[in-house]
Amino acid sequence: MASLQSPPPFPLVLKLESITDLSPEERQALLGLPLRVQEFRADQDVVREGDRPIQCCLILEGFACRYKLTEKGKRQIFAFHTPGDIPDLQSLHLKTMDHSLGTLTPCKIAFIQHEHLRELFRQHPRLAEVFWRDTLIDAAIFREWMLGIGRRSARTRLAHLLCELFMRLKVIGLAGSNSIPLPLSQAEMGDALGLSTVHINRTLQELRGEDLVAWDGGILTILNWEGLMQAGEFDTTYLHLQDCAAA
Template structure:
């Protein structure tokens, strides 16, 4: 594959993603395609950006599965979000110099690194894109809020169901989930770190969800027999994702 073709294929997830939350003009799409970027493949469980770093580039997920997390002083970990192809999890570093958490891969992932300078130029020349990216960070914040609600007020059962719903909707928006389900390359331990639960408890609740026929999960592949029922179980309402359709 030629470099140009590779680049075009690379940027596609981002176009799909932005297209799911804003409407872009052809000119804006072209400008996005012209962004300079370096593509890098990361092994599973490796950091892309670390707590305390002062990044000079943003990372765009092209393939794989990435998470935002922080390790506490006592060594325990809190995962604060999962990121999928098309997402730019550290867009905030454009305006917040110091990272107050880390971003790392869950599985082998290919990541495009885009210099801050290029992004800044792009945004000053295309106010519509600036609005789009700002909106993207605001939706990120809305997801944080929804996770807060979950950890503050929802049971483990609801929380897990809710997360599985959120991932379905987001993956579907970028064409990575079919009607029936999607690939979920996340261990039960990682689910626990994301939801504020122990691995053991995650395992037990997953079994509950399975025995009630809400999910079929094996080998990193999730099947959802009854989408409506799972949404009810998770008290899930996709409004907070602010998708266009």
């Protein structure tokens, strides 16, 4: 009875409810946003450094990342993005993109006109705060990554990243009880952690050798969550999950 199943959850609502509470009206307003949906293949740029977008991207399906290249062509990935994220929300207030957004896997992406977001914020001022909050969490994640890249060992950094991805995918309902899809190449992980592909490979083997995780066919399985958190010096505070109102 396919016709009886409830509509698929709207990723944006799921994502925002992982960091705050939404009123029914707010939820309704988000559902009503006019979207233009577009499919992308893997490894395609969605927005490029230097662009001056008049719309924001909402990821509906797939993995994407934000990155920038060095003059020598080295890449640093700043963030991984998953369904429900609006990676270039900043373009609403910063006219020129200072970095690029690209897909990592095939993606379904919805475009929302700045115009419509501004109108949404006029109607629901608290939603503006929620989105502001979201960009602040974004920045908090940058800081945590900086701490890792600047001051932690390769092993700690990688373990930390895996912990983060597990947590983030969990709260948006994309994680199994102890596994997540991890459709990243080792080169991409290296670009995110400021390490070479070769070193990622060896470090990953280390974590697997200690039975902290398993990785097969794009699926990461957490074998020892406590151990992995410890190896990654992982503390969820910086993700600011739902601490808006409560303790």
